[in-house]
Amino acid sequence: MSDSSSSVARLVRRSAPQTTDDAPPTGRSDRTDAGSGLARRIGRVVPGSGGTGQWVYVVGAVALAALAVGLRAFHQTQAYELFMDEVQYADVANSFAAGRGAELFDEPFYLHPPLAFLYFSLFVTHPVDHMTVGAVLGLRPALLVFAFVNTLLVVAVTRRVVGRWASLVSGLVYALDAFVVRFDSRVMLEAPMMFCVLAGVLCLLVAVERETVPARRAFLVAGGVFFGLAVTTKSTSGLITAVPLMIMIVTAWGLRRREAAGVLGLQFGVYGVYVLIVLLRGDIGWWFDQTLAGTFRAVGLIKETGFTAHSNSPGFVSRILANLSLFASSYALIGVAVCYALYLLLIGWRTLRSPRTRRRGAHAAPAGGAHGRIRAGDPRVSADPAEATLSLVTCWLAGVLAAILYTGALGEVEEQTFYLLAVPSTVVIGLLVTQAGRWRAPWRVLVGVAVVALFAGSLAGWWQVHTTRDDAYARVIPQVFAQVDHSAQICLGEQTAQFVMPGFGVHKLTSLDVARRNDCRYAMVSTALSAQGLANSSTELNAELARDFPVVISAHGRTSGDLLVYDLDRPLPGSTTRAVAPDDRSLPLTGPA
DSSP: OOHHHHHHHHHHOOSSOOOGGGOOTTOOTTOOOTTHHHHHHHHTTSOOOTHHHHHHHHHHHHHHHHHHHHHHHTTHHHHSOOOHHHHHHHHHHHHHHTTOOSEETTEEOOSSOSHHHHHHHTTOSSOOSSOOHHHHHTTGGGGHHHHHHHHHHHHHHHHTTSOHHHHHHHHHHHHHOHHHHHHHTSSOSHHHHHHHHHHHHHHHHHHHHOSBHHHHHHHHHHHHHHHHHHHTTOGGGGGGTHHHHHHHHHHOOSSOHHHHHHHHHHHHHHHHHHHHHHHHHTOHHHHHHHHHHHHHHHHTSOOOSSTTOSSSOOOHHHHHHHTHHHHHHHHHHHHHHHHHHHHHHHHHHHHHTOTTTOSTTOOSSOTTSTTSOOOTTOOBOOSOHHHHHHHHHHHHHHHHHHHHHHHHHTSOOOGGGGHHHHHHHHHHHHHHHHHHTTSOHHHHHHHHHHHHHHHHHHHHHHHHHHTSOOOHHHHHHHHHHHHSOTTOEEEESSSSGGGGOTTSEEEEOSOHHHHHHTTOSEEEEEHHHHHTTOSSSOHHHHHHHHHHSOEEEEEEETTTEEEEEEETTSOOTTOOOOOSSOOSOOOOOOOBO
16 A cells, blocks of 8 residues: 555554444444544543443533533524524425415525425424514524534544544534534524435445445435435535535545445435426426526526625625634634645545556555455455545545535635535544544644634634624514504615515615605614625615614614614704605604614
8 A cells, every 4th residue: 555545544543452442333343443542542531441431422422412402592592683594494484384385475485495494394383474583583493403413413423434532522513613503593404404414424434334235235325315305405415415426436435436326316316306296286487497596606607695796795705804703713623624624635636546556546455445446246345444434534525625615716605605614624623633643742732722722712702692682683673563553664774674574665775765755754774784785775874864863763783783773754953854754653762672
């Protein structure tokens, strides 16, 4: 085996006999484990003799999952501002609960597949006619299930390639990561999608550990089904499931080409069942139009939203800098994980181009080994399952990086895009910590300090988010319903309230002339969203409103800044602006909600 191949093997081979507390998951004596260095050191603190070590490990994993739930549940409805996508997803779930199928505001909705909406609909006990703030926030606890299960899956996936304690480190990173917590705490599609992705990866990892084709087949089928369910939850998951499988088909690395092609076919087959159901419902035209538009956005032909949109939306760098105080540890995690994943890919590529053969695709491992070609009819698949699992994880990371790089260069980049990278990064940290356990003392200490700093930064970001209120809409909208005539016309300088104000006449606020043409009695603006270019009204218009009209309802939040409702029929004393729509009815001036 070449030197570069030996570098990979060092991650999964150990020179000393295995200790009981870090025995391989399958219990096979020939199975090598990647976590020897770190596991032995931690094993001195948490002894692992016989079954006790396994129970400590299982209890630790469950405790991490419970911690993940607690971190996300604490002030869940107050810590994150109402997000426009949440309102839309909640409305689709409400439509399913009411028996109308996939509808968004009474029109067929096929921009995203239905699986997550079907799940959310299970938590809609009383479908509503129109979406409200309370109905949206009431669905947030439904995501806590995925916080628990996904933490266990991260631990289980990492455990296939490293030792017990390193896998628990990965689970702790997932549980604490402030960026991941943010998406796991709101009515978004990322957490249920990642559940299917992680479950599929775990099935494939278990499959490559099996020594015979029949033993592998069931897990390969399960992996393909889970990958198909991921795409039927959110289409963009295909970037981090189908692309890795294509890499395996090309390289025969991790899975045999036939196996990878079969898993990919199953993935498409599951999604095909969904398309067939749409066809039988007679909505194939809606599906085609909306899915095609979504595909064009994904490949970059249409850029309506995100950091690369052709609008005044904030740029990628500006958003990173704005969120640095909250997500610095998350950004550092992603950066380190990407660099280490590239290192693994470089070693793997050199292995495929082994000096022994001098040709691509001829593997350095012995015949029948992790990268060896299997003769037709040979029931033996791999003599080194540990190296095969590492190869499969490396292919997965390669697909993730390729998808993110393409999206960043040509596609439509949104914050959600980096969730696809953040979760695999937690698995990479387990590999990095394991290898660092074999380094010399100064470097081990440095990595240990960095990991502790990562945990501390994640906790600090979580504390900052979950102990301050960021629910301006939840405080302002109910007051509007309680104090404003429901027949009133309201101009909105932001873009979310329109979906949770049924009964009111709402209009886009771009100038006072627009308000006058529509006889708008009130105007609602968000100072922070306007400053970021994410609102209808400009900062200049907001300043004009503040100079000429009184605030009657207000609330402050981290995301919206000051969410203000102005009375346009009551100009301030000394103002030269006339009332927009004169009316005798006026609201009393109020302080912040």
